[in-house]
Amino acid sequence: MLASLFRTPGGPEVLELAEVPVPLPGPGEVLVRVLAAGVQPADAAIRGGWTPPGAEIALPAVPGNEFAGVVEQLGAGSYGWEKGDEVLGFRLLGGHAQYVAVPGDQLVPKPAGMGWAEAGSLSASGQTAHVALSELGVGAGDTLLLHGASGGVGTVAVQLARAWGATVIGVAGERNHDYLQGLGAVPVAYGPGLADRVRAAAPDGVTAVLDAAGHGSLEASLDLGAAPDRIGTIVDYPAAVRLGLRSLRGPRTAARLTELTDLWQTGALHLEIAATLPLSQAPEAHRQVEAGHVRGKLVLTPWATD
Template structure:
């Protein structure tokens, strides 16, 4: 038997529990990974409530989570390139990463760089692939100015660094507590308070060329008020505004094959060109506490489960 996060019905944090389940068996082209760390993401909270059941249908009992890093425990038939004992980063397409043992398609794995901490490796996939996707969506060019909302969160903190790496001036919207980190990464911080549009204009006297919204709550409207063209606004948090105005909603799916982008992002982190901030690490048994912290929406970086 092995432990895994499960829930039997849509609902809040209180539906989550840790179950003992049968040991998974890898099939053709699959790898069984003994998970060391698994990231958690806001989308998982929304899926768990049932609000996205049309896009992400569930069967119960349902598992949870995509991000993972661990050690190969067993390989299935037809798998080449991996062997028991290999350290890997990957993702579960069956929302089952928050568990001690997880079956993963081999194509969804990449070797873990030796210098990458486990908590970073286990929380990289969703935010890494999404950050890559949102940056590509707004087509930044050297010398332009791009605004990012939620600039110190999981996706935002990587997106601002990718933008800076491409020669863009970045204005990051974030709470005051995160301004020092943003400045240290070459980002112009602007606080989430009244008058934000005027402060952005003051920081970008030549105008704003593109806007990435990772937070929601009116930032598409702000981008339009700043004069950003529709085709250079991308939101992954306000789908109602996207439908209303016709702005982009590109994220992970548009970034390219997940395993390929994951390997690219892992390489950038291993080379020291990107940093993935870690807000807090919780043991698997504290799954409810971890999501309580996540849903406050004020953390800098990622919340991770140590398994």
């Protein structure tokens, strides 16, 4: 099979398209033919040399922590799935390939009406947003300040926070302001004077802050009304430690992913796909993700040709 892998950490240029053996599903695992796989900032960070807490990265490594596809083969004891089932799921690595072997309890059924690109882009951003908002206790009556509101995590976080009863002040580039208004957020622009613009949009202050952008967002959020234990980040963990704020992490689960697919099926969750790219263009996808300003998600289609 083809996979996008790196043999040594570095920039996007270290990614190469290579032939590797198709993985064999072990006990309790399922082999999935991958039809779409989202590209996350975490994928780029791992390629650059970051190791998630508690993980081990063996080289060569294949990035990709979310995917959607069709069940091809069952390992021993992989109950609940059949060959031909359409699924979406998650694992730490391996998604940017034509096949992935994954524990059966890290898969959920793909809704019949959901496109492959949407299915392949949901798990990482959706579950990250769900965990972060839950950890911050966002709910009815809150005013949430959300940095990076038009990205993959931000798109889902806006909609979840609104569904849970919060007002959302979404920070994003001006070209994405109409998009954020369509999701139900009050948009404000990045740049000098951000705090004043937030105060104008939320004169009673904000009660929670989620940083999905980095680049000094936490520092800019300190004097806007939220208590320190309700200000957190999913990207700038060193700043959170330095400032005594929240580093937001949590386990991904099939139950959480099912809740998100259920929301999508009711029409309460929109997923924005910036572009789909063939696996050979994984380096370009990493470049765009690292540069920021991607609206929604970039998705790799491993069986596509250039």
